[in-house]
Amino acid sequence: MFARWGSFVARRRSIVLATMIVVATLGGTYGIGVFDAMSQGGYEDPGSEAVHAHRAMQSDPATATADVVAVYTAPEGERADSQTFAATVGTALADLPEHAVASVTTYWQTEAPFLISEDGRSALALVTLSGEDTAAKQAILADVEDALYVDGVGTTLTGSAPVEAAISDQTKRDLFLAEGIALPVVMFLLIVIFGGVVAASLPVLIGVLTVSIALGILRLVANVTEVNEFAVNVAGLLGLGMAIDYGLFIVSRFREERDAGVPAQDAVRNTMATAGRTVAFSALLLVVALSTLLLFPQSFLNSLAYGGMTAVTLAAIVALTALPAMLALMGHRIDAWQIPWFRSRGKDRTRFWTRLANGVMRRPVLVSVPILAVLVLLISPFLNTTFGSPDERVLPEGDPARVAIEDLSAEFPAIGGDNIQVVLRGDTSSGPLDAAATAAVADQVDSLPEVTAVDRTSPVEASVVVFEARYDGAAAGADARDAVAAIRDIDPPDGVELLVGGATAVDMDSLDAITDRLPLMAVILLGATFILLFLAFGSIVLPIKAAIMAAVSLSATFGVLTWIFVEGHGAGLLNVTPQPMEIGVIVLMAAVIFGLSTDYEVFLLSRIVEARSKGADTETAIRTGMVRSGRVITAAALLLIVVTGAFALSGIQMMRFIGIGMIFALALDATVIRMLLVPSLLKLMGRANWWAPGPLRRVQRRLQLSH
Template sequence: MFVSWGSVVHRRRWLVAIAIVLFTVVGGAWGAGVFGQLSQGGYEDPGSEAARATATAKEALGRQGGDLAVIYTVPTGTVDDQANAAKITDRLRALPADKVERTLSYWDTRAPQFADAEKKRGIAVITLRSGDENEKISQYPELRDKLQVDGVRTEIAGFVPMAAAINETTQTDLIKAELVSVPLTLILLVVIFGGLVAASLPVAVGGLAILGSLGVIRIISSFTEVSTFAVNVASLLGLGLAIDYGLFMVGRFREEIAAGRATPDAVRRTVATAGRTVAFSATLLVIALAGLLLFPQGFLKSVAYGGMAAVGIAALVSLTLLPALLAMLGKKVDSLGLPWRKNKRAAAEDGRGWHRLASGVMRRPALVAVPIVAGLLLLGAPFLGASFGAVTEKVLPASNATRQATETLNANFPGLANDGAQLVIKSRDGSAPDQRAVASFAASVDNVPGVSAVQVTGAAKDVVTLSAKLPGDAMGSAAKDAIGAIRAVSPPPNTDLLVGGITAQVTDSLDAIIEQLPLMAIVVIGATLLLMFLAFGSLLLPVKAVVMSALSLSATFGVLVWVFQDGHLADLIGVTPGPLEAGIVVLMAAVVFGLSTDYEVFLMSRMVEAKTKGAGNAEAVATGIAKTGRVISAAAILLIVVTGAFAFSDVAMMRFVGVGMILALVLDATIVRMLLVPAVMRLLGNAAWWAPGPLRRLQQRVGLQESDDLPEDAETSRSPQPVG
């Protein structure tokens, strides 16, 4: 199939190129409108008990709490002074009625919890009229300006300001990352390829992959909620993988041209070998990302959509536009070469160092493998102590105004902090719950160790809501244990109890992830084992690939926990230590596993080529390392540049992803691929290539294996080389 496709692309190169460019550019222009349709939520399980508690209370009592908490700090006097009070109340009354549904402030209620002890700060809680979170976020910049009071310090906290701040920051970070990474990537490609024309091809593919993925994401957002992080993930993977795929394709094409093949034959062979591997690797990565669709959280589904779109478009452009451009260029792919570009002889010797490295490792495989495995396991050990929390204001930098406002709110208005438990009692027959039974239930909850301040907060029809203060930090183990103990308390007769609140949401979300994680592992690992067997015809090679990826993944997460949770080097990279967000960890697991398998496929494909041509086990391994060592290292460096830009993001979650990708790529492309893999392959010996006869015949019939041993096409070999 890939041989035929290579021939088709060469014959219809102009048609293919024009069609793909139009498809991606038009899709990207239309897809740019997706930014106004993205959400900031989706971190909780919508079917969890906590989510049902919130929905039940909202249905019976209306929306609880407000969307904005505005803290006014007066410069002189107190918040009770007439001059200060008049300025603030006038401003609050002037808010647009079409956007603001309700305002509850200290100056309306004189409630003591709405002012601090010194009466220097007063608070107003504002509920917006819209029920759509995205609309609220879009309205916030206008309201923020209207809430400012001359001569009074104004700070605004709440979900809407935090979501708006994260949204604005991630969009800014995305632009900055691309402005830095794209030019730097082009420079590196020029150095790697030794010429401007060859270097520009992967970058062009990467840019078009991003545009195309934006169009796909906008289509998806028309049918379901999509998180703003889907665009970040699509940008990261689309640009990075398209450049990597372009590097492999262009490198293989130049190798074929250097071997003296005519352009048509070189294009056909490039698509049949490197192109087949690109398609196979992209399929594995899409499967890994598709595993995220098994989780109920909208955030994980969103990044799965974005990642799958980016990988799919990157592979599509690499298998269509790129070979079409190569067909147009022919030997001109090396045009605009650098004056210090290596000659053909030097280029041919590039793989000798990698060959010597692999041969040296295989002379003492156990001496290399054992310390590396032990070191990777040691690096992964901190992950055993990982704890998980929610997305809070701490994902923003300490200098961010929204984070500072939230910290002011939590420190000075503890009675308004949204960190307790919400208890919702709902009657089974539609009657109002018995007041005595509710009081007895409240007393029982108050007796739970660490739980205090249990009180009724609302009652309507067949629903009664209560609040309870939890022990310690809302994300701490004591608070999470208290949630479990409260849920174990028997509710009043003929009623059902639902426990919500931020701690319950995080607990339920983590439970949902843990419940689905084995299924994701079975699907992703099972598909990887099956497809790699069909590609390589061995039972042990796929197992080895999964084990290598798991070791790389565990080491990466161990270091991330050591930094982002335990706080080592946290000041250096500018993050506030705290519990990890479980959804981000699962996302990273899927991406890192997929990328690790991606490099494994490129490495093993060249080993299989050598083995198919009659090389022994050790020589096949050394040849595979020699053929791919420079390319994989270059691909990893380029992807580090692209993803590493996110390590400087002002949003801690994106910084977590950026640092994690750098760690994973460095470990995987160097220690694992270039040292551990040849050592393990030597230890396995010829058994690494074994498969039972019936399975081997099945694999050969399916024909997913890649081969460089393609028959010459006399007609294409004699055809003149195109010049444009």
């Protein structure tokens, strides 16, 4: 099938290439405005109790969570509760456009003690914007931001909308910075790898075409459903990285065919039958892995699935269409603009891999046992990790938006802290809730040993009653979680519904929703790996081993990330703030790293199985596979490390977490695991590697998917 496709593309090369260029141009033009269509949030389970509590609060303007918290500070020697200061701020807030602001609640209206600082110099205005979603609120904030600043009054704007605006701006800068750094470095490395400019430019061109189309498709998807803006970063990272990797494998195989004297069109046909087939299988495995993110209720994870699946699918499509068309057009000119120094070094490129393969084959036990012991050590920190949701700490230390939130939490703990929100809601037909009943619930909450204080933050006229329960320690700590569980165990009065929300409750509910679906994710990942690798190689042993190796690589990566980002080792050097892992990012990385690990397994095993199908015994086939694929796999991993490494420079800690995790995972997988551990295990298993029940083998051969 792939050979026939290669012949078709070679014959219709001009039409195929022109079509892909037109599609990429249209996609890239439409995708210019992709960030404007993106949203933020979506980290919570929309069906959870914590989200229902938030919705109950939002249903009444008097209790709705403010989008902007404006902190107004009086000059030295004056107080914020003076009539003069109140008139100055009140006049400015009264001029806010009605269409842009749904409600404004201030200290001067309510005289609520939690809205003024202890020293009396600062007071708050809680502003709820009129937008229906994040994008609309961001646009409104940009229009009214200047009006919220009062002349002659110290003003600080914080809250969810300003923090989201800061994260959005940083995300855009990070994407342009990452790709601006990655592309020149990748181009240089490809010139070193191929020894020439023309061959090196093709994978980069494939990457550019892929990302251009991906941005356009993401904008289309965002017009239909909510898409978190981190999907753009993921699409850029995977689209560029995988397209370059796929381009590297295909161009390398084409040049190998040409070096053997095969004519250009036949070389394209053979390349598609071998490297093209391998790219298709590996991309399918990675897409299936990313599709498991759709199992989870959080729209953040769904968004990352859209971005990742789009990018990988397009990378494979472009690599299997535009790239072979380019190769057919170029023919022998693929080696134009050679750099002799790099090219001359390429003559000895198999010497190292031959020695390595011989060494592994001679002492497989001595190679595998120490590696497994070190991997177990790397995995151990992950056994004690903690999970949480992203907050202002994803921004760099010293960022104005982060500093504003931290100052608010210190001066106004009832508003700025990660408190537990206790929401009481009754039957709307029965009128306001009974004061004695709500007070009794507050007393019960206050009497809990995990709770240190309770503040009522809802006005008397509100349709729902909201209490803020405080606790000792962090939002992801044991005290906070125990407090949420204890409050949820309280029996409310008849006719009253008690809902518990806040950061800790959101984290607990999201973690429960994800852990409930993790077994299904694991079943799909393992099942897809088994089926696709069996169809590719005709063995049931190789897929099982591949899944185990992917799981080991993944666990070791999470162990290292826990050691750095949660336990804080080297956090100062990396300029990150130790905090719990975001469970959604963990699930994303699980899908990506598992898929990439299996990806490199496919490239290695393809060459081993190809050698064995030509009559080589197991040991010779392993040695041949290592020699033929070792340099290309290592080069592919290095290129992807450069792309992901650029994201490790991000100002957003979440992206830095992903970048550093990908760097470690790729380096570990492409070297230690793929070039040492896997070959040693294959050697130890011997002929058992190729075993499959007779009926299954006949089915696989009938499908003509093996070498």
